[in-house]
Amino acid sequence: MSTEPRSVVVNVLTTKALEIDEPDWCVDPHGGAQFRPDLTHNGPEIAASFETSLGIVTYLRAWISHAPYAALADEPLPIVAVELDAEVVTLDPASLRAFTATTRAHLDALDRLADEAEHIRGEAR
Structure with missing residues (x-):
């Protein structure tokens, strides 16, 4: 066993504050963002609510969202996030219009x- 001093290279994570442009909305x-790709801008949420015998049910939550630094961002511009069946899907404007047409039907x-x-x-209108 050697008595000579040894050294190793260790990759360490250093952090510093990052100033970014913030959209008005x-x-x-x-x-929760610790890395640039984690950063997501989210606008105010809208949702539909309906009162039932079990309480108020809130559904179709939606908001404008944009992850400007996401490595795999499919959409370079803001999209709309919609919560459906406990899943959040993101839709561009044309897809959102198709979704609303299907929902209306x-x-x-x-x-x-x-x-x-x-x-x-036997309760005809």
């Missing part, structure tokens, strides 16, 4: 189901 405090189908249920129950 961003309301996110960015507390589904809402019409729900109205038809309500009409049918009323008819079956």
Whole structure:
């Protein structure tokens, strides 16, 4: 065994504050971002709510979102994030319009189901 002093190279992570441009619409405090790719700007959230016998159900949460430094960002500009079935999906404006058209058609189908249920129950409008 050698008694000579040895040295090793160790990669260490150093941090410093990073000043970034903040869009006017961003309301996110960015507390969780530790690396540039983690940074996401999020706008105010909108959501639909409906009161049921079990309480208020909140659904279709949505907000403008942009991760300007994400390495695999598919969209260089802000997109809309929508929470569907506990998953968050991101949609460009054209995809969001297609989603809302599909949702409107589904809402019409729900109205038809309500009409049918009323008819079956003898509660015609």
